[in-house]
Amino acid sequence: MGRAYRTRIVVALLTLALIAYFILLGGRAIALIESGSAAGIALGIGVLLLPIIGVVLLFWELRFGWQTQRLGRQLAEQDRLPDDSDLPRRPSGRVERDAADAHFETVRERVEAAPQDWRGWYELAHAYDLAGDRKRARAAMRHAIDLERGRATTDGPDSA
Template sequence: MRARNVALLMTAALIVYLVLLAGRAVALFQAGGAAGILLGIGVLLLPLLGIWIVVTTWRSGIRIQQLSRRLDAEGALPDVSDLPRRPSGRVDREAADGWFDARRAEVEAAPEDWRGWYKLAYAYDIAGDRRRARETMRKAVDLESQDH
């Protein structure tokens, strides 16, 4: 199953859960009393927070997909298929570090080019540092949006 289909399925399940949670909040409001209303407000905040997280995650994913398509059209999409892999399928650590160093050098040479930041984010990802990969990809998205 493609990653997008899994994301759609998970989003649909989350929306159902959030609707049910909002229904519980309404029931607490209808129960009345200070405790019921306060609990209802607290429970209602959870679906609102969930919706905000889903919307921002989808927006980010769509923007990253746009960058990916643009790089692919330019023939510059990162390719690590030739790097050696462990039995688990992950890129060998030394090879990932070498590939990372080359991407970091690209960013240092052209710090305002979103393409370098995109590739650096990809390098962080194959090195297993997902937090830095997300931060770096946000930088790529921000720089690309400034190009327009």
């Protein structure tokens, strides 16, 4: 069983668990609202907002994953997926920090040379991830998605 397949199974199971939780939470919220007391109604409305916010956040995260996967498929078809196989690794499998930082600088320079190429931003997101900076990795990937869709208007988050 491949890694991507296992990841999909985990995402599906977690999504189902969250949906079940949201349904149960929604049921409790409705019961509180139906109590008729002012405190019950206020608490019920507050509790009802939690699953609504949760569903929206879940949708955004799944959508981000689908969009990232779509870009990855396009790069795979073009034989341009980021390749980190030559970078030295720790026994845990993670890329050594100095090597990840040096790789990041190389990728950053390429992105600065062609800031409107979504492929470079995808690779930059990968480089950020290797360097352990998940927040910037996600921002760079969002920018790659926007560029690919023709929605980006700037040089990117924090201008690489």
